[in-house]
Amino acid sequence: MSGTVLVTSRSFGSGGLDLERRISDAGFHVVRAGAAHELDELGPVLGDAVGWIAGTGPVTERHLSLAPHLRVVARYGVGYDKVDVDAAARRGIVVTNTPGANTSAVAEHTVALLLAALRGIPAADRRVRRGDWSAWYTREVSALTVGVVGLGRIGRSVIDRLAGFGPRVLGADPWVPADDPLFDRLERSDADAFATECDVVTLHAPGGQTVVDERWLAASDRPVLLVNTARADLIDEAAVAAALRRGRVLAYAADTLATENHGEGASPLLADDLADRVIVTPHLAAQTREGVDGMGGMATENLLAVLSGEPPVNPVPVP
Structure with missing residues:
Protein backbone atom coordinates (compact mmCIF):
# COMPACT_ATOMS: atom_id res chain seq x y z
CA MET A 1 0.00 0.00 0.00
CA SER A 2 1.14 3.54 -0.68
CA GLY A 3 -0.13 7.09 -1.02
CA THR A 4 -0.74 10.14 1.13
CA VAL A 5 -2.92 10.25 4.23
CA LEU A 6 -4.09 13.76 5.10
CA VAL A 7 -4.62 14.53 8.81
CA THR A 8 -6.51 17.70 9.75
CA SER A 9 -7.40 16.95 13.36
CA ARG A 10 -5.44 19.17 15.74
CA SER A 11 -5.04 16.55 18.46
CA PHE A 12 -4.64 13.39 16.40
CA GLY A 13 -1.74 11.39 17.82
CA SER A 14 -1.19 13.71 20.79
CA GLY A 15 -2.09 11.07 23.39
CA GLY A 16 -0.19 7.95 24.30
CA LEU A 17 -0.42 6.17 20.92
CA ASP A 18 2.04 6.76 18.06
CA LEU A 19 -0.64 6.74 15.38
CA GLU A 20 1.39 8.45 12.67
CA ARG A 21 3.94 5.65 12.91
CA ARG A 22 1.17 3.07 12.53
CA ILE A 23 0.04 4.77 9.33
CA SER A 24 3.62 5.16 8.08
CA ASP A 25 4.41 1.52 8.88
CA ALA A 26 1.45 0.55 6.70
CA GLY A 27 3.18 2.27 3.77
CA PHE A 28 1.55 5.71 3.71
CA HIS A 29 2.98 9.21 3.88
CA VAL A 30 1.28 11.39 6.50
CA VAL A 31 0.69 15.09 5.76
CA ARG A 32 -0.87 17.38 8.35
CA ALA A 33 -2.90 20.48 7.53
CA GLY A 34 -5.17 23.00 9.26
CA ALA A 35 -8.40 22.08 11.01
CA ALA A 36 -10.38 24.76 9.16
CA HIS A 37 -10.14 22.75 5.91
CA GLU A 38 -9.41 25.79 3.78
CA LEU A 39 -9.51 24.78 0.12
CA ASP A 40 -6.44 26.82 -0.79
CA GLU A 41 -4.37 24.92 1.75
CA LEU A 42 -5.80 21.44 1.23
CA GLY A 43 -6.09 21.49 -2.55
CA PRO A 44 -2.49 20.47 -3.33
CA VAL A 45 -2.56 17.68 -0.72
CA LEU A 46 -5.98 16.32 -1.65
CA GLY A 47 -4.75 15.69 -5.17
CA ASP A 48 -2.51 12.89 -3.85
CA ALA A 49 -4.50 11.75 -0.82
CA VAL A 50 -5.92 8.24 -0.59
CA GLY A 51 -7.13 8.71 2.98
CA TRP A 52 -8.20 11.63 5.16
CA ILE A 53 -8.45 11.71 8.94
CA ALA A 54 -10.74 14.72 9.24
CA GLY A 55 -11.26 16.99 12.21
CA THR A 56 -14.15 19.34 12.87
CA GLY A 57 -13.95 21.35 9.64
CA PRO A 58 -16.32 20.81 6.70
CA VAL A 59 -15.75 18.11 4.09
CA THR A 60 -17.71 19.36 1.11
CA GLU A 61 -18.26 18.27 -2.46
CA ARG A 62 -15.65 20.86 -3.49
CA HIS A 63 -13.08 19.22 -1.22
CA LEU A 64 -13.89 15.79 -2.60
CA SER A 65 -13.74 16.99 -6.20
CA LEU A 66 -10.08 17.86 -5.59
CA ALA A 67 -9.29 14.33 -4.38
CA PRO A 68 -9.50 11.88 -7.31
CA HIS A 69 -7.68 9.11 -5.42
CA LEU A 70 -9.44 9.50 -2.07
CA ARG A 71 -10.95 6.27 -0.74
CA VAL A 72 -11.85 7.05 2.86
CA VAL A 73 -12.72 10.01 5.10
CA ALA A 74 -12.22 8.87 8.68
CA ARG A 75 -13.90 11.40 10.97
CA TYR A 76 -11.95 11.91 14.17
CA GLY A 77 -14.99 12.11 16.43
CA VAL A 78 -18.59 10.99 16.36
CA GLY A 79 -20.34 13.83 14.49
CA TYR A 80 -20.37 13.77 10.72
CA ASP A 81 -22.91 16.51 9.97
CA LYS A 82 -20.19 18.59 8.29
CA VAL A 83 -19.28 15.78 5.91
CA ASP A 84 -21.15 15.58 2.60
CA VAL A 85 -21.84 11.87 2.89
CA ASP A 86 -23.91 11.83 -0.30
CA ALA A 87 -21.11 13.37 -2.34
CA ALA A 88 -18.64 10.89 -0.85
CA ALA A 89 -20.89 7.94 -1.69
CA ARG A 90 -21.23 9.09 -5.29
CA ARG A 91 -17.45 8.98 -5.58
CA GLY A 92 -17.12 5.62 -3.86
CA ILE A 93 -15.51 7.21 -0.79
CA VAL A 94 -16.23 5.52 2.53
CA VAL A 95 -16.96 7.77 5.51
CA THR A 96 -16.35 6.51 9.04
CA ASN A 97 -16.55 7.95 12.56
CA THR A 98 -15.57 7.03 16.12
CA PRO A 99 -18.75 6.47 18.15
CA GLY A 100 -18.27 6.15 21.88
CA ALA A 101 -14.57 6.99 21.87
CA ASN A 102 -15.00 10.38 23.55
CA THR A 281 -13.75 26.48 25.88
CA PRO A 282 -11.91 25.89 22.57
CA HIS A 283 -13.54 22.64 21.48
CA LEU A 284 -11.61 20.67 24.07
CA ALA A 285 -14.37 18.57 25.65
CA ALA A 286 -12.99 15.42 24.03
CA GLN A 287 -9.37 16.33 24.64
CA THR A 288 -8.43 13.92 27.38
CA ARG A 289 -5.64 11.40 26.91
CA GLU A 290 -8.21 8.63 26.92
CA GLY A 291 -10.52 10.43 24.53
CA VAL A 292 -7.73 11.38 22.13
CA ASP A 293 -6.35 7.84 22.04
CA GLY A 294 -9.84 6.40 21.61
CA MET A 295 -10.78 8.66 18.71
CA GLY A 296 -7.36 8.43 17.08
CA GLY A 297 -7.12 4.68 17.42
CA MET A 298 -10.60 4.09 16.00
CA ALA A 299 -10.07 6.55 13.14
CA THR A 300 -6.77 4.89 12.25
CA GLU A 301 -8.26 1.40 12.32
CA ASN A 302 -11.15 2.50 10.11
CA LEU A 303 -8.83 4.22 7.66
CA LEU A 304 -6.37 1.33 7.36
CA ALA A 305 -9.20 -1.18 7.00
CA VAL A 306 -10.64 0.64 3.98
CA LEU A 307 -7.23 1.19 2.41
CA SER A 308 -6.47 -2.52 2.73
CA GLY A 309 -9.76 -3.46 1.08
CA GLU A 310 -11.54 -4.50 4.29
CA PRO A 311 -14.84 -3.15 5.66
CA PRO A 312 -14.36 -0.58 8.46
CA VAL A 313 -15.73 -1.20 11.93
CA ASN A 314 -17.53 2.14 12.06
CA PRO A 315 -18.96 3.09 8.67
CA VAL A 316 -21.28 6.08 8.47
CA PRO A 317 -24.56 5.05 6.80
CA VAL A 318 -25.31 6.61 3.45
CA PRO A 319 -28.63 8.52 3.57
Whole structure:
Protein backbone atom coordinates (compact mmCIF):
# COMPACT_ATOMS: atom_id res chain seq x y z
CA MET A 1 0.00 0.00 0.00
CA SER A 2 1.14 3.54 -0.68
CA GLY A 3 -0.13 7.09 -1.02
CA THR A 4 -0.74 10.14 1.13
CA VAL A 5 -2.92 10.25 4.23
CA LEU A 6 -4.09 13.76 5.10
CA VAL A 7 -4.62 14.53 8.81
CA THR A 8 -6.51 17.70 9.75
CA SER A 9 -7.40 16.95 13.36
CA ARG A 10 -5.44 19.17 15.74
CA SER A 11 -5.04 16.55 18.46
CA PHE A 12 -4.64 13.39 16.40
CA GLY A 13 -1.74 11.39 17.82
CA SER A 14 -1.19 13.71 20.79
CA GLY A 15 -2.09 11.07 23.39
CA GLY A 16 -0.19 7.95 24.30
CA LEU A 17 -0.42 6.17 20.92
CA ASP A 18 2.04 6.76 18.06
CA LEU A 19 -0.64 6.74 15.38
CA GLU A 20 1.39 8.45 12.67
CA ARG A 21 3.94 5.65 12.91
CA ARG A 22 1.17 3.07 12.53
CA ILE A 23 0.04 4.77 9.33
CA SER A 24 3.62 5.16 8.08
CA ASP A 25 4.41 1.52 8.88
CA ALA A 26 1.45 0.55 6.70
CA GLY A 27 3.18 2.27 3.77
CA PHE A 28 1.55 5.71 3.71
CA HIS A 29 2.98 9.21 3.88
CA VAL A 30 1.28 11.39 6.50
CA VAL A 31 0.69 15.09 5.76
CA ARG A 32 -0.87 17.38 8.35
CA ALA A 33 -2.90 20.48 7.53
CA GLY A 34 -5.17 23.00 9.26
CA ALA A 35 -8.40 22.08 11.01
CA ALA A 36 -10.38 24.76 9.16
CA HIS A 37 -10.14 22.75 5.91
CA GLU A 38 -9.41 25.79 3.78
CA LEU A 39 -9.51 24.78 0.12
CA ASP A 40 -6.44 26.82 -0.79
CA GLU A 41 -4.37 24.92 1.75
CA LEU A 42 -5.80 21.44 1.23
CA GLY A 43 -6.09 21.49 -2.55
CA PRO A 44 -2.49 20.47 -3.33
CA VAL A 45 -2.56 17.68 -0.72
CA LEU A 46 -5.98 16.32 -1.65
CA GLY A 47 -4.75 15.69 -5.17
CA ASP A 48 -2.51 12.89 -3.85
CA ALA A 49 -4.50 11.75 -0.82
CA VAL A 50 -5.92 8.24 -0.59
CA GLY A 51 -7.13 8.71 2.98
CA TRP A 52 -8.20 11.63 5.16
CA ILE A 53 -8.45 11.71 8.94
CA ALA A 54 -10.74 14.72 9.24
CA GLY A 55 -11.26 16.99 12.21
CA THR A 56 -14.15 19.34 12.87
CA GLY A 57 -13.95 21.35 9.64
CA PRO A 58 -16.32 20.81 6.70
CA VAL A 59 -15.75 18.11 4.09
CA THR A 60 -17.71 19.36 1.11
CA GLU A 61 -18.26 18.27 -2.46
CA ARG A 62 -15.65 20.86 -3.49
CA HIS A 63 -13.08 19.22 -1.22
CA LEU A 64 -13.89 15.79 -2.60
CA SER A 65 -13.74 16.99 -6.20
CA LEU A 66 -10.08 17.86 -5.59
CA ALA A 67 -9.29 14.33 -4.38
CA PRO A 68 -9.50 11.88 -7.31
CA HIS A 69 -7.68 9.11 -5.42
CA LEU A 70 -9.44 9.50 -2.07
CA ARG A 71 -10.95 6.27 -0.74
CA VAL A 72 -11.85 7.05 2.86
CA VAL A 73 -12.72 10.01 5.10
CA ALA A 74 -12.22 8.87 8.68
CA ARG A 75 -13.90 11.40 10.97
CA TYR A 76 -11.95 11.91 14.17
CA GLY A 77 -14.99 12.11 16.43
CA VAL A 78 -18.59 10.99 16.36
CA GLY A 79 -20.34 13.83 14.49
CA TYR A 80 -20.37 13.77 10.72
CA ASP A 81 -22.91 16.51 9.97
CA LYS A 82 -20.19 18.59 8.29
CA VAL A 83 -19.28 15.78 5.91
CA ASP A 84 -21.15 15.58 2.60
CA VAL A 85 -21.84 11.87 2.89
CA ASP A 86 -23.91 11.83 -0.30
CA ALA A 87 -21.11 13.37 -2.34
CA ALA A 88 -18.64 10.89 -0.85
CA ALA A 89 -20.89 7.94 -1.69
CA ARG A 90 -21.23 9.09 -5.29
CA ARG A 91 -17.45 8.98 -5.58
CA GLY A 92 -17.12 5.62 -3.86
CA ILE A 93 -15.51 7.21 -0.79
CA VAL A 94 -16.23 5.52 2.53
CA VAL A 95 -16.96 7.77 5.51
CA THR A 96 -16.35 6.51 9.04
CA ASN A 97 -16.55 7.95 12.56
CA THR A 98 -15.57 7.03 16.12
CA PRO A 99 -18.75 6.47 18.15
CA GLY A 100 -18.27 6.15 21.88
CA ALA A 101 -14.57 6.99 21.87
CA ASN A 102 -15.00 10.38 23.55
CA THR A 103 -18.27 9.83 25.42
CA SER A 104 -16.85 9.97 28.94
CA ALA A 105 -14.60 12.92 28.16
CA VAL A 106 -17.42 15.04 26.73
CA ALA A 107 -19.86 14.07 29.48
CA GLU A 108 -17.38 15.06 32.18
CA HIS A 109 -16.68 18.38 30.45
CA THR A 110 -20.41 19.04 30.20
CA VAL A 111 -20.87 18.63 33.94
CA ALA A 112 -17.77 20.75 34.59
CA LEU A 113 -19.19 23.59 32.47
CA LEU A 114 -22.58 23.28 34.14
CA LEU A 115 -21.09 23.58 37.62
CA ALA A 116 -18.70 26.38 36.64
CA ALA A 117 -21.53 28.41 35.09
CA LEU A 118 -24.00 27.69 37.88
CA ARG A 119 -21.58 28.76 40.61
CA GLY A 120 -20.02 31.59 38.59
CA ILE A 121 -16.54 30.18 39.15
CA PRO A 122 -14.63 31.98 36.35
CA ALA A 123 -16.20 35.32 37.30
CA ALA A 124 -15.42 34.73 40.97
CA ASP A 125 -11.79 33.98 40.15
CA ARG A 126 -11.47 37.21 38.16
CA ARG A 127 -12.97 39.23 41.01
CA VAL A 128 -10.60 37.81 43.62
CA ARG A 129 -7.62 38.64 41.39
CA ARG A 130 -8.86 42.25 41.41
CA GLY A 131 -9.05 42.20 45.20
CA ASP A 132 -12.85 41.90 45.25
CA TRP A 133 -13.96 39.27 47.77
CA SER A 134 -17.66 40.11 47.62
CA ALA A 135 -19.85 37.01 47.37
CA TRP A 136 -23.20 36.16 45.82
CA TYR A 137 -25.57 33.25 46.26
CA THR A 138 -26.18 30.64 43.57
CA ARG A 139 -28.17 27.40 43.38
CA GLU A 140 -27.57 23.73 44.09
CA VAL A 141 -27.97 21.21 41.29
CA SER A 142 -30.21 19.07 43.48
CA ALA A 143 -32.79 21.87 43.58
CA LEU A 144 -32.99 22.24 39.80
CA THR A 145 -34.73 20.67 36.84
CA VAL A 146 -32.28 19.74 34.10
CA GLY A 147 -33.36 19.14 30.51
CA VAL A 148 -31.16 16.98 28.27
CA VAL A 149 -31.64 17.47 24.52
CA GLY A 150 -30.31 14.42 22.68
CA LEU A 151 -30.27 11.02 24.35
CA GLY A 152 -27.44 9.32 22.51
CA ARG A 153 -24.27 8.06 24.16
CA ILE A 154 -23.13 11.43 25.46
CA GLY A 155 -26.56 12.59 26.62
CA ARG A 156 -27.04 9.35 28.56
CA SER A 157 -23.57 9.59 30.04
CA VAL A 158 -24.35 13.12 31.26
CA ILE A 159 -27.55 11.81 32.85
CA ASP A 160 -25.53 9.11 34.63
CA ARG A 161 -23.18 11.71 36.06
CA LEU A 162 -25.98 14.04 37.11
CA ALA A 163 -27.66 11.26 39.06
CA GLY A 164 -25.25 11.75 41.95
CA PHE A 165 -26.41 15.36 42.34
CA GLY A 166 -30.08 14.41 42.48
CA PRO A 167 -31.83 16.92 40.20
CA ARG A 168 -35.09 16.29 38.40
CA VAL A 169 -34.08 15.30 34.87
CA LEU A 170 -36.12 15.56 31.68
CA GLY A 171 -35.04 14.03 28.37
CA ALA A 172 -35.94 14.96 24.80
CA ASP A 173 -35.07 12.99 21.68
CA PRO A 174 -37.60 12.20 18.93
CA TRP A 175 -35.55 9.19 17.82
CA VAL A 176 -35.73 7.41 21.18
CA PRO A 177 -38.90 5.32 21.62
CA ALA A 178 -41.13 5.95 24.62
CA ASP A 179 -40.55 2.42 25.93
CA ASP A 180 -36.78 2.86 26.16
CA PRO A 181 -35.64 1.77 29.66
CA LEU A 182 -33.92 5.13 30.01
CA PHE A 183 -37.31 6.66 30.83
CA ASP A 184 -37.56 4.51 33.94
CA ARG A 185 -35.22 7.02 35.59
CA LEU A 186 -36.09 10.33 33.95
CA GLU A 187 -39.11 12.05 32.47
CA ARG A 188 -39.73 12.08 28.73
CA SER A 189 -40.45 15.52 27.32
CA ASP A 190 -39.61 17.67 24.30
CA ALA A 191 -37.23 20.55 23.78
CA ASP A 192 -39.99 23.13 23.46
CA ALA A 193 -41.39 22.17 26.85
CA PHE A 194 -37.97 22.71 28.42
CA ALA A 195 -38.51 26.47 28.04
CA THR A 196 -41.09 26.40 30.82
CA GLU A 197 -39.97 23.36 32.82
CA CYS A 198 -36.18 23.53 33.11
CA ASP A 199 -33.65 25.59 35.03
CA VAL A 200 -30.77 24.07 33.05
CA VAL A 201 -30.76 22.82 29.45
CA THR A 202 -27.79 20.87 28.10
CA LEU A 203 -27.52 20.17 24.38
CA HIS A 204 -26.28 16.90 22.90
CA ALA A 205 -28.16 16.71 19.60
CA PRO A 206 -26.69 16.59 16.09
CA GLY A 207 -26.13 19.85 14.26
CA GLY A 208 -28.24 21.17 11.43
CA GLN A 209 -31.08 22.36 13.68
CA THR A 210 -31.66 25.27 16.03
CA VAL A 211 -33.13 24.32 19.40
CA VAL A 212 -32.74 27.58 21.32
CA ASP A 213 -33.89 30.57 19.27
CA GLU A 214 -35.90 33.75 19.84
CA ARG A 215 -39.19 31.83 19.94
CA TRP A 216 -37.87 29.35 22.52
CA LEU A 217 -36.41 32.13 24.65
CA ALA A 218 -39.62 34.16 24.48
CA ALA A 219 -41.53 31.15 25.82
CA SER A 220 -39.13 30.64 28.72
CA ASP A 221 -40.64 31.61 32.06
CA ARG A 222 -37.46 31.61 34.18
CA PRO A 223 -33.75 32.47 33.89
CA VAL A 224 -32.21 29.39 32.30
CA LEU A 225 -28.64 28.12 32.24
CA LEU A 226 -27.62 26.75 28.84
CA VAL A 227 -24.79 24.27 28.23
CA ASN A 228 -23.67 23.29 24.73
CA THR A 229 -20.92 20.74 24.13
CA ALA A 230 -22.41 19.58 20.84
CA ARG A 231 -22.79 21.94 17.86
CA ALA A 232 -22.79 25.73 17.67
CA ASP A 233 -25.84 25.91 15.40
CA LEU A 234 -28.07 24.38 18.08
CA ILE A 235 -28.48 27.91 19.44
CA ASP A 236 -29.06 31.31 17.89
CA GLU A 237 -26.03 33.11 19.32
CA ALA A 238 -27.39 36.61 18.79
CA ALA A 239 -30.70 35.69 20.44
CA VAL A 240 -28.92 34.13 23.42
CA ALA A 241 -26.66 37.17 23.80
CA ALA A 242 -29.70 39.43 23.87
CA ALA A 243 -31.43 37.12 26.37
CA LEU A 244 -28.37 37.21 28.63
CA ARG A 245 -28.60 41.00 28.72
CA ARG A 246 -32.32 40.84 29.57
CA GLY A 247 -31.69 38.29 32.32
CA ARG A 248 -33.72 35.64 30.51
CA VAL A 249 -30.60 33.46 30.24
CA LEU A 250 -28.70 33.12 33.50
CA ALA A 251 -25.47 31.89 31.88
CA TYR A 252 -24.19 30.19 28.75
CA ALA A 253 -21.38 27.61 28.81
CA ALA A 254 -20.16 26.06 25.58
CA ASP A 255 -17.33 24.18 23.93
CA THR A 256 -17.93 25.65 20.49
CA LEU A 257 -18.99 28.82 18.69
CA ALA A 258 -20.30 29.46 15.20
CA THR A 259 -17.09 31.32 14.31
CA GLU A 260 -14.85 28.41 15.29
CA ASN A 261 -12.10 27.75 12.72
CA HIS A 262 -13.43 30.41 10.35
CA GLY A 263 -11.52 33.53 11.32
CA GLU A 264 -14.69 35.59 11.04
CA GLY A 265 -15.96 38.31 13.34
CA ALA A 266 -16.19 37.47 17.01
CA SER A 267 -19.34 35.83 18.27
CA PRO A 268 -21.84 38.15 19.99
CA LEU A 269 -21.43 35.89 23.00
CA LEU A 270 -17.84 37.09 23.43
CA ALA A 271 -18.86 40.70 24.12
CA ASP A 272 -17.06 42.19 27.12
CA ASP A 273 -20.26 42.93 29.02
CA LEU A 274 -21.18 39.21 28.96
CA ALA A 275 -17.84 37.88 30.16
CA ASP A 276 -19.04 37.07 33.68
CA ARG A 277 -21.92 34.95 32.40
CA VAL A 278 -20.46 33.27 29.33
CA ILE A 279 -17.89 30.47 29.49
CA VAL A 280 -16.40 29.16 26.25
CA THR A 281 -13.75 26.48 25.88
CA PRO A 282 -11.91 25.89 22.57
CA HIS A 283 -13.54 22.64 21.48
CA LEU A 284 -11.61 20.67 24.07
CA ALA A 285 -14.37 18.57 25.65
CA ALA A 286 -12.99 15.42 24.03
CA GLN A 287 -9.37 16.33 24.64
CA THR A 288 -8.43 13.92 27.38
CA ARG A 289 -5.64 11.40 26.91
CA GLU A 290 -8.21 8.63 26.92
CA GLY A 291 -10.52 10.43 24.53
CA VAL A 292 -7.73 11.38 22.13
CA ASP A 293 -6.35 7.84 22.04
CA GLY A 294 -9.84 6.40 21.61
CA MET A 295 -10.78 8.66 18.71
CA GLY A 296 -7.36 8.43 17.08
CA GLY A 297 -7.12 4.68 17.42
CA MET A 298 -10.60 4.09 16.00
CA ALA A 299 -10.07 6.55 13.14
CA THR A 300 -6.77 4.89 12.25
CA GLU A 301 -8.26 1.40 12.32
CA ASN A 302 -11.15 2.50 10.11
CA LEU A 303 -8.83 4.22 7.66
CA LEU A 304 -6.37 1.33 7.36
CA ALA A 305 -9.20 -1.18 7.00
CA VAL A 306 -10.64 0.64 3.98
CA LEU A 307 -7.23 1.19 2.41
CA SER A 308 -6.47 -2.52 2.73
CA GLY A 309 -9.76 -3.46 1.08
CA GLU A 310 -11.54 -4.50 4.29
CA PRO A 311 -14.84 -3.15 5.66
CA PRO A 312 -14.36 -0.58 8.46
CA VAL A 313 -15.73 -1.20 11.93
CA ASN A 314 -17.53 2.14 12.06
CA PRO A 315 -18.96 3.09 8.67
CA VAL A 316 -21.28 6.08 8.47
CA PRO A 317 -24.56 5.05 6.80
CA VAL A 318 -25.31 6.61 3.45
CA PRO A 319 -28.63 8.52 3.57
